[in-house]
Amino acid sequence: MAERILSGSEVVLQALVDQGVEVVFGYPGGAVLPLYDEIFKQNRIRHILVRHEQAAVHAAEGYARSTGKVGVVLVTSGPGATNAVTGLTDALMDSIPVVCLTGQVPTHLIGNDAFQEADTTGITRPCTKHNYLVKDSAKLARTMHEAFHVASSGRPGPVVIDLPKDILVAKAPYLEPSQVQHRTYNPVVKGDRRQIEEALELLASAKKPILYCGGGVINSGSQACKVLTEFTRLTGVPITLTLMGLGAYPASDKQYLGMLGMHGTYEANMAMHDCDVMIAVGARFDDRVTGNLDFFSPGSQKVQIDIDQSSINKNVPVDIGIVGDVGHVLEDMMKIWKAKQHKIEAKALDSWWDEIEGWRGKHCLSYKQPKDIIKPQHVIRRLHALTRDRKTYITTDVGQHQMWAAQHFGFEHPHEWMTSGGLGTMGYGMPAALGVQVAHPDATVVCFTGDASIMMNIQECATLTQYRLPVKTVILNNRYMGMVRQWQQLLHGSRYSESYSESLPDFVKLSEAFGFTGMTCNNAADLDDALTKMLEIDGPVILDVAVDDKENCYPMIPSGKPHNEMLLGAETTGDEAIDSDEGMVLV
Amino acid sequence: MKETEISKHTISVLVDNEAGVLARVIGLFSGRGYNIESLTVAEVDASSHQSRITVVTSGTPMVIEQIKAQLSRLVPVHKVSDLTLAGPCVERELALVKVIASGEKRVESLRIADIFKARAVDATNSSFVFEIIGSPEKIDAFIKLMEPLGLSETSRTGVAAISRGTLTM
Numbered sequence: 197m198a199e200r201i202l203s204g205s206e207v208v209l210q211a212l213v214d215q216g217v218e219v220v221f222g223y224p225g226g227a228v229l230p231l232y233d234e235i236f237k238q239n240r241i242r243h244i245l246v247r248h249e250q251a252a253v254h255a256a257e258g259y260a261r262s263t264g265k266v267g268v269v270l271v272t273s274g275p276g277a278t279n280a281v282t283g284l285t286d287a288l289m290d291s292i293p294v295v296c297l298t299g300q301v302p303t304h305l306i307g308n309d310a311f312q313e314a315d316t317t318g319i320t321r322p323c324t325k326h327n328y329l330v331k332d333s334a335k336l337a338r339t340m341h342e343a344f345h346v347a348s349s350g351r352p353g354p355v356v357i358d359l360p361k362d363i364l365v366a367k368a369p370y371l372e373p374s375q376v377q378h379r380t381y382n383p384v385v386k387g388d389r390r391q392i393e394e395a396l397e398l399l400a401s402a403k404k405p406i407l408y409c410g411g412g413v414i415n416s417g418s419q420a421c422k423v424l425t426e427f428t429r430l431t432g433v434p435i436t437l438t439l440m441g442l443g444a445y446p447a448s449d450k451q452y453l454g455m456l457g458m459h460g461t462y463e464a465n466m467a468m469h470d471c472d473v474m475i476a477v478g479a480r481f482d483d484r485v486t487g488n489l490d491f492f493s494p495g496s497q498k499v500q501i502d503i504d505q506s507s508i509n510k511n512v513p514v515d516i517g518i519v520g521d522v523g524h525v526l527e528d529m530m531k532i533w534k535a536k537q538h539k540i541e542a543k544a545l546d547s548w549w550d551e552i553e554g555w556r557g558k559h560c561l562s563y564k565q566p567k568d569i570i571k572p573q574h575v576i577r578r579l580h581a582l583t584r585d586r587k588t589y590i591t592t593d594v595g596q597h598q599m600w601a602a603q604h605f606g607f608e609h610p611h612e613w614m615t616s617g618g619l620g621t622m623g624y625g626m627p628a629a630l631g632v633q634v635a636h637p638d639a640t641v642v643c644f645t646g647d648a649s650i651m652m653n654i655q656e657c658a659t660l661t662q663y664r665l666p667v668k669t670v671i672l673n674n675r676y677m678g679m680v681r682q683w684q685q686l687l688h689g690s691r692y693s694e695s696y697s698e699s700l701p702d703f704v705k706l707s708e709a710f711g712f713t714g715m716t717c718n719n720a721a722d723l724d725d726a727l728t729k730m731l732e733i734d735g736p737v738i739l740d741v742a743v744d745d746k747e748n749c750y751p752m753i754p755s756g757k758p759h760n761e762m763l764l765g766a767e768t769t770g771d772e773a774i775d776s777d778e779g780m781v782l783v
Numbered sequence: 784m785k786e787t788e789i790s791k792h793t794i795s796v797l798v799d800n801e802a803g804v805l806a807r808v809i810g811l812f813s814g815r816g817y818n819i820e821s822l823t824v825a826e827v828d829a830s831s832h833q834s835r836i837t838v839v840t841s842g843t844p845m846v847i848e849q850i851k852a853q854l855s856r857l858v859p860v861h862k863v864s865d866l867t868l869a870g871p872c873v874e875r876e877l878a879l880v881k882v883i884a885s886g887e888k889r890v891e892s893l894r895i896a897d898i899f900k901a902r903a904v905d906a907t908n909s910s911f912v913f914e915i916i917g918s919p920e921k922i923d924a925f926i927k928l929m930e931p932l933g934l935s936e937t938s939r940t941g942v943a944a945i946s947r948g949t950l951t952m
Contacts, residue, residue: 318806326857380858504852506849506855513845
């Protein structure tokens with residue numbers, strides 16, 4: 197086949213088209229003008245103009261997480277690239293497939309401290325799965341295709357391609373994706389059969405088994421979530437999900453114990469602590485999940501299934517570590533479990549469930565909703581109730597509201613929950629929501645945020661207006677950086693150092709200034725009406741809800757404590773100060 | 784081996800010889816707080832543009848396993864081999880050792896160099912530069928003996944290693 201010779205910019209655009217890209221989130225600048233010129237001349241790829249490069253990456257993350265496709269970002273050199281760094285780190289921590297194209301000064305100027313020059317590959321090396329600097333036009337097409345392969349296969353992650361301006365202008369040969377094969381990078385997807393058999397024998401012999409599943413199941417796809425659900429029901433084992441895994445198993449199911457970890461449910465954490473066999477599926481034993489490692493699930497034998505070898509035995513040593521795509525491994529597990537007619541002893545499983553029901557009886561997520569002051573949990577619960585019959589996607593920012601959303605919004609399906617889990621990036625919610633809405637124009641997209649978080653990417657209101665993206669932003673406004681205040685209360689003698697949100701804007705006027713509807717709600721009696729009205733408005737809305745400013749997020753495992761030393765809500769143990777110097781040094 | 788026991792491992796990494804690959808490896812060690820005792824790198828196959836990196840590191844068994852898994856998932860990495868676990872291996876290092884001395888000390892430094900099979904590759908009336916090749920322990924011993932004899936400067940290459948017998952990476 198004769199090689200097609202195109203301009204560098206044409207090669208980039210053609211590669212995006214051939215990779216199935218429909219949308220790019222970006223912001224122009226000097227170094228990427230040739231690419232923007234090419235975008236102007238075509239209509240196969242839609243460009244969404246954000247108002248800050250960090251938001252471009254979060255939008256691409258929202259797009260990727262809600263569709264399972266690769267999110268694509270286009271930013272300029274220097275500040276464009278450095279602004280994207282937070283988003284890239286976020287995508288790395290949460291294993292989200294993103295390809296980020298950054299402009300670069302012409303190759304002959306690299307290293308000269310040229311205008312808007314930054315060492316982008318140097319800066320982004322530790323915050324990407326891989327990055328490239330294209331210095332040879334002949335390698336441009338190959339690099340583009342390789343980047344998509346690396347971003348989306350194995351454990352997904354962000355990939356940066358740094359594109360010097362002269363490379364975008366020079367002629368370059370184009371290769372189809374099928375003509376490109378990677379030499380070294382080919383992740384294992386099938387798990388080892390003998391190990392899977394051993395794991396199943398262990399599970400079949402368990403008296404107190406538990407499934408602990410994370411974002412890896414969601415990344416593996418809807419089919420993997422379906423198989424996980426079938427396997428869980430087939431075996432009758434209790435299941436808990438991480439923050440990243442919410443939606444991988446239907447929250448309304450009776451075998452579901454809720455989220456685990458620092459703000460997880462009492463029953464999930466107690467069951468993790470007391471279990472005798474733990475099967476970890478696509479979960480990485482994060483410190484928010486395990487609490488104090490010395491006391492983490494001391495009596496259990498552990499199996500871990502993960503596509504990333506380096507996730508296995510990283511924090512917690514396991515007895516059987518299976519490297520493979522969880523979807524493939526779960527399917528093999530189903531087949532073998534059925535073929536070998538495995539069954540967990542019914543009597544043991546029943547008494548395990550009795551024990552769990554006892555923990556459930558604590559109703560650890562309960563709260564009392566007074567007549568007037570709005571409890572933040574109540575807002576989440578009411579919105580969940582009012583959106584049950586709609587296709588709804590939820591994004592959040594970071595802090596108390598994020599944990600309340602995770603605890604109280606029951607996620608039934610994968611890919612409907614977008615939150616910054618690993619990095620904990622305030623300012624994630626609104627740009628992620630706009631990315632989700634671009635991917636699903638007819639769905640309801642709600643961003644739960646706080647009065648502090650929303651200020652961190654508030655400029656994206658303009659993007660919502662420009663593209664008529666009807667994102668519904670609900671601010672749980674307690675006039676504090678709530679989670680900071682909670683820790684200061686519990687660990688730092690209630691000295692609320694710099695955590696009060698002084699000089700908040702009038703969010704109604706702010707919304708109107710950006711050209712859409714702003715609403716407030718101050719009384720519990722009006723909440724349902726406000727939420728209903730918000731959902732009915734055909735356009736973006738910010739709903740500013742004044743919530744109880746003293747409410748803390750419970751249950752809570754204080755830093756440095758084991759799972760079985762949870763603090764329950766104010767109803768039981770109270771907002772007592774935590775007496776722990778050890779906890780104070782931890783995060 | 785006890786889980787908390789720290790041991791030294793020599794790890795060989797076969798990588799694509801491309802821009803930034805060494806920075807990726809070093810960044811991984813510094814970013815995750817792993818220890819590098821020695822590191823050598825050079826292209827070993829010009830036709831396929833592959834380089835071999837030899838890292839000597841230390842840690843608990845869990846940390847060593849992590850280091851290998853983290854190295855393996857770098858995109859330009861072809862192979863990672865723990866030579867310490869794979870079986871017996873040959874480890875060699877080259878050092879250039881400058882000794883500035885006169886009189887009896889100068890003569891003594893030559894005698895010791897002879898015992899260690901070190902070669903004098905440069906000489907003036909008041910100095911020698913010795914070239915010594917051997918295991919890191921042998922070089923350590925040589926340098927220690929040279930200290931009282933006018934040792935003034937040392938340059939070491941770091942360890943290159945390869946497994947014994949028919950075993951390959």
